[in-house]
Amino acid sequence: MGKLSKLFMALSVLSFAVPAFAQGEAMSGTNWVAIAAGFSMAFASGICALAQGKATAAAAESLARNPAARPGIQLALILGLALIESLALYTLVIIFAKVK
């Protein structure tokens, strides 16, 4: 099975939650913002980790190939890691701004 069909199967599970909307306004609401915040933070952190892993792997490999270029590679690595990290942090800031 292709990656795409696996992804779609996983996403279709989310549609099982649709009957919850049938209840109308009577319920004292579940805090959907908090649930969405949890998922979005996990997603952001996961993708951030993947990207940082790629950056570190590239830096380690280039360092192995050319140890003399260490200052430049180190600079690029630290800069890249911090910039990627900040993208995950934007999600965290939105959570602290929006979740009661």
Place this chain on the structure above:
Amino acid sequence: MPEQLWFTQVLNSVFAGPVTSLLRALHIEPKYPAAPIPNSFAMEFLVFVFLLILFFLVRARLSVDRPGALQHAFEGVEGFIQGQSNEIIGHHSEGYTPFLASLFFFILFCNLIGVIPSFESPTAVPIVPLGCALCAFFYYQVQGFKHAGIGYLKHFAGPMPALAPLMIPIELISHLARVLSLTIRLFANMFAGDMVTLVFFSLVPIGVPIVFLGLHIGVSFLQTYIFVLLTTVYLQGAVADEH
């Protein structure tokens, strides 16, 4: 009355009256007239006074023949920042070292002061990193204008004059986004560090929070370095000679 650190209480007990009058003269009504100075300002002020004393000490003890430990430390920092700006900006980057070094010291000590009990990092409230980011922003813009005069505006037009109507809004937004990203990066790192320490402190009060204090110290240094590095990169974008 808000929750105050002991140092903030000391400052407020002495200066609440004049500060509130000053704020009212500027048509700002402080939320707590008896305590107009917030914790973050008190901590910033403490860092400022500490740095001032430190710089005067270094200045007084400068010596060519027998440099002391303080002089060695400051020469190390200066060499580091100058080496880095040389690497990134190239020639004639010595003029930028004073600002970059001051930024480095201020942000570093603002971050580190949170490690001491009964003090908190002023950079954990959004306004303080915003202040640092705005200083860096205006500094590199002014340096760009100083270097190239009015021709600095050509930087915003992109590589080709035909692309200018498209590039100018994009460049303006990306420059403003730099302020935002510098602010949020510093604020969120410090704030998240505090939050995580609190969470683990509430789970395991003994032993584990030490790890997070160590993390706080590490993150303080790293985020200071990143802030100064990014300011240097933005400076390079502003004053680069393309020849």
